[in-house]
Amino acid sequence: MNGEDGVLRDAYRSVKPWLDTNSLDQLKQRSREAEMLFRRVGITFAVYGDNSAEERIIPFDIVPRVLTAAEWKSMSAGLEQRVRALNLFLADIYGAGEILRAGIVPEALVYQNTYFRPEMVGIKVPHGIYTPVCGIDIVRVDADTFYVLEDNLRTPSGVSYMLENREVTMRLLPDLTSEHAIQPVEQYPNELLATLQSIAPATASREPTVVILTPGSFNSAFYEHSFLADRLGVELVEGRDLFVRDNRVYMRTTEGPKQVDVIYRRLDDDFLDPLAFRPDSVLGVPGLIAACRSGTVTVANAMGTGVADDKAVYTYVPDIIRFYLGEEPILNNVPTWRCREPEALAYVLDNLPDLVVKMVSGSGGYGMLVGPAATKEQIEDFRAKLKSEPDEFIAQPTLALSTCPTFTESGIAPRHVDLRPFVLYGSRGIRTVPGGLTRVALKEGSLVVNSSQGGGTKDTWVLDR
Amino acid sequence: MLLSRVAADLYWLARYAERAENTARILDVASRLSSLPTNYGGTTNEWESAMISTGAETLFRERYDEANRRNVIDFLAFSPDNPSSIFSCLDVARRSARSVRTAITGEMWTAINDAWLELRHYSVDAMSPRQLAEFLAFVKEACLRFDGSAYRTMLRTDAHAFFRLGTFVERGDATARILDVKYHVLLPEGDTVGGGLDYFQWASLLRATSALTSYQWVFRDALRPWRVAELLTLRKELPRSIANCAENTLWYLDQLANDYGRQGPAQRAARAYHAGLANGTVDAIYREGLHEFLQRVIRENNALSVAIEAQYLR
Numbered sequence: 127m128n129g130e131d132g133v134l135r136d137a138y139r140s141v142k143p144w145l146d147t148n149s150l151d152q153l154k155q156r157s158r159e160a161e162m163l164f165r166r167v168g169i170t171f172a173v174y175g176d177n178s179a180e181e182r183i184i185p186f187d188i189v190p191r192v193l194t195a196a197e198w199k200s201m202s203a204g205l206e207q208r209v210r211a212l213n214l215f216l217a218d219i220y221g222a223g224e225i226l227r228a229g230i231v232p233e234a235l236v237y238q239n240t241y242f243r244p245e246m247v248g249i250k251v252p253h254g255i256y257t258p259v260c261g262i263d264i265v266r267v268d269a270d271t272f273y274v275l276e277d278n279l280r281t282p283s284g285v286s287y288m289l290e291n292r293e294v295t296m297r298l299l300p301d302l303t304s305e306h307a308i309q310p311v312e313q314y315p316n317e318l319l320a321t322l323q324s325i326a327p328a329t330a331s332r333e334p335t336v337v338i339l340t341p342g343s344f345n346s347a348f349y350e351h352s353f354l355a356d357r358l359g360v361e362l363v364e365g366r367d368l369f370v371r372d373n374r375v376y377m378r379t380t381e382g383p384k385q386v387d388v389i390y391r392r393l394d395d396d397f398l399d400p401l402a403f404r405p406d407s408v409l410g411v412p413g414l415i416a417a418c419r420s421g422t423v424t425v426a427n428a429m430g431t432g433v434a435d436d437k438a439v440y441t442y443v444p445d446i447i448r449f450y451l452g453e454e455p456i457l458n459n460v461p462t463w464r465c466r467e468p469e470a471l472a473y474v475l476d477n478l479p480d481l482v483v484k485m486v487s488g489s490g491g492y493g494m495l496v497g498p499a500a501t502k503e504q505i506e507d508f509r510a511k512l513k514s515e516p517d518e519f520i521a522q523p524t525l526a527l528s529t530c531p532t533f534t535e536s537g538i539a540p541r542h543v544d545l546r547p548f549v550l551y552g553s554r555g556i557r558t559v560p561g562g563l564t565r566v567a568l569k570e571g572s573l574v575v576n577s578s579q580g581g582g583t584k585d586t587w588v589l590d591r
Numbered sequence: 592m593l594l595s596r597v598a599a600d601l602y603w604l605a606r607y608a609e610r611a612e613n614t615a616r617i618l619d620v621a622s623r624l625s626s627l628p629t630n631y632g633g634t635t636n637e638w639e640s641a642m643i644s645t646g647a648e649t650l651f652r653e654r655y656d657e658a659n660r661r662n663v664i665d666f667l668a669f670s671p672d673n674p675s676s677i678f679s680c681l682d683v684a685r686r687s688a689r690s691v692r693t694a695i696t697g698e699m700w701t702a703i704n705d706a707w708l709e710l711r712h713y714s715v716d717a718m719s720p721r722q723l724a725e726f727l728a729f730v731k732e733a734c735l736r737f738d739g740s741a742y743r744t745m746l747r748t749d750a751h752a753f754f755r756l757g758t759f760v761e762r763g764d765a766t767a768r769i770l771d772v773k774y775h776v777l778l779p780e781g782d783t784v785g786g787g788l789d790y791f792q793w794a795s796l797l798r799a800t801s802a803l804t805s806y807q808w809v810f811r812d813a814l815r816p817w818r819v820a821e822l823l824t825l826r827k828e829l830p831r832s833i834a835n836c837a838e839n840t841l842w843y844l845d846q847l848a849n850d851y852g853r854q855g856p857a858q859r860a861a862r863a864y865h866a867g868l869a870n871g872t873v874d875a876i877y878r879e880g881l882h883e884f885l886q887r888v889i890r891e892n893n894a895l896s897v898a899i900e901a902q903y904l905r
Contacts, residue, residue, distance in 0.1 A: 378595040380903040
């Protein structure tokens with residue numbers, strides 16, 4: 127809330143007095159009301175590996191996180207630049223491969239990548255847009271510096287929390303929200319639908335049929351899938367609701383087969399088409415890839431986008447931006463050592479207690495080492511792993527992550543946060559809804575914000591001026 | 592327009608909720624009859640006939656040696672191996688409800704979810720006659736609450752039509768089965784009520800279908816076997832009669848045909864099935880044989896369900 131100089135930052139000018147006038151008991155009361163609202167609506171998620179808790183809610187912190195209009199302007203410009211470049215990268219590696227021939231990104235990193243899909247080579251993605259929906263994770267390290275922590279170009283989730291958090295905040299804290307000029311996020315579902323319709327294949331009618339494809343009601347993010355289907359007013363389908371005939375995709379309805387033009391899928395590549403990928407998958411649609419190849423359907427995001435949000439390719443994104451756009455990146459990466467490079471590996475091995483080491487293919491905060499918080503055994507364990515499979519790891523400095531005032535049992539206290547804004551890229555342009563999902567590490571001192579490991583969420587405000 | 596899977600989930604959700612209630616009614620009757628004074632001379636095993644009337648005799652024989660009270664209660668109320676046990680019905684209903692959560696109302700979801708949660712407090716090991724009565728009352732009330740929630744809160748769209756089709760197809764089937772198990776009591780044509788046992792068996796049949804009081808209202812007469820049969824098959828005033836269920840099934844299928852602008856095999860099958868019952872007479876049933884008539888009704892009702900599934904749910 128305060129800058130490094132100890133002075134109240136602009137963004138929080140009117141949050142501070144509100145926090146001061148509300149007693150701890152009043153805040154507790156509102157916090158309880160918020161939890162009740164979430165439970166009643168059934169905003170729940172499932173945690174893998176925890177059978178006892180089939181349905182939980184993600185803790186919601188009532189104190190909003192605030193960004194100024196100026197901060198947002200530069201951040202969103204950086205996000206949009208990044209997403210454009212990553213799309214050009216995807217089109218290139220599944221096409222001519224110029225960036226590889228130019229030696230900017232090592233070939234092995236792309237072609238030997240688990241997420242690279244040879245099936246996608248030569249497929250013309252409608253409008254050349256591979257990633258209509260992206261969630262880019264951002265951290266702040268000081269007043270002027272935002273770093274990109276991770277690009278999520280496959281099936282980023284969390285946008286339902288962005289919307290629900292705002293609704294709950296407006297209902298519970300009208301005294302606070304009415305004091306601020308907050309840019310709205312409520313239009314996200316409309317903009318998502320418009321984006322998806324804008325990338326329909328040429329064969330579609332003027333009002334393309336869009337569906338959301340979910341793995342089913344046992345998926346941890348099922349709530350979000352049904353929430354979005356409701357808000358967009360489109361069908362929420364499972365793989366078995368769709369079939370392919372003559373290279374066209376249809377859904378089975380009570381009025382017979384209905385052709386589908388755009389599939390916003392929340393299902394991983396591996397499960398999409400049992401004919402092309404995992405033959406044992408019962409979640410997907412046999413023949414979907416063939417339909418994509420013949421250009422009768424758009425799958426959003428396209429298959430094979432994971433190769434561009436891989437942690438190893440991540441380190442090259444600034445070069446990717448320079449290569450395709452001829453611009454300097456507006457948003458920077460966290461300084462990163464690629465353990466595949468011997469010099470970097472040597473440095474990392476020498477400085478393990480100060481670094482965060484991540485697996486290239488890991489996600490959700492699993493399979494990582496947080497040096498300063500680790501025991502000697504954990505560090506030695508990682509040292510051995512690094513030596514045997516250096517290609518699998520990257521390392522980053524432990525960042526002085528920004529904190530945000532957060533409600534705790536003993537009062538308002540600083541907790542570390544990150545931010546996931548959502549970027550929509552359609553044929554009529556690219557746009558970032560002002561806000562995003564702020565995740566907060568609720569444990570004191572913790573840097574891990576993942577909901578599966580004790581993280582919570584906050585409403586995120588972008589001020590109008 | 593609905594996704595076929597969503598329509599199918601709504602249809603089966605209604606069928607299984609209805610089936611849970613019917614199974615509870617069948618157990619209720621068995622329990623009443625088994626508590627008759629022994630000097631009424633009953634030799635039939637009420638628990639066995641309750642089990643047979645659910646149409647799952649083969650499955651039961653594979654799993655239990657004897658059709659005694661405990662085994663039948665376990666099989667019909669709690670067994671996860673019996674797809675028509677109350678437990679299985681409510682479990683399937685809740686799962687269907689969950690996967691079409693946005694197509695049903697909050698009240699419906701709460702009703703089925705509460706029933707499912709409550710069900711876990713009961714077990715076959717704590718089933719004295721009194722506890723059984725409490726348990727069955729709970730099941731019937733839970734199903735009533737669910738049905739009432741649907742009646743009061745659901746939008747009258749195609750989703751509602753599929754839900755109600757499930758209710759009436761299942762209800763017609765249940766009435767036919769309950770009646771069929773007792774057909775030997777009703778035959779041969781006896782004109783007046785015989786011994787106490789007969790009276791109780793007929794009364795139990797009417798109780799199982801919530802029709803004992805209705806009988807008095809409709810006929811203002813003592814219990815006569817063929818009138819019981821007439822009430823449960825042809826009298827459309829009775830909400831559980833086969834004729835009433837057929838009429839409602841046809842009505843909702845016509846709704847769908849109107850909505851979608853197309854009649855199909857399901858509508859034709861429903862029209863023929865309904866006409867057969869609307870024009871039916873007790874004499875004709877008597878000539879055909881009650882058992883033969885009921886078996887035909889069960890077959891036709893099932894064929895109608897297959898036609899609905901083929902036309903809309905796949």
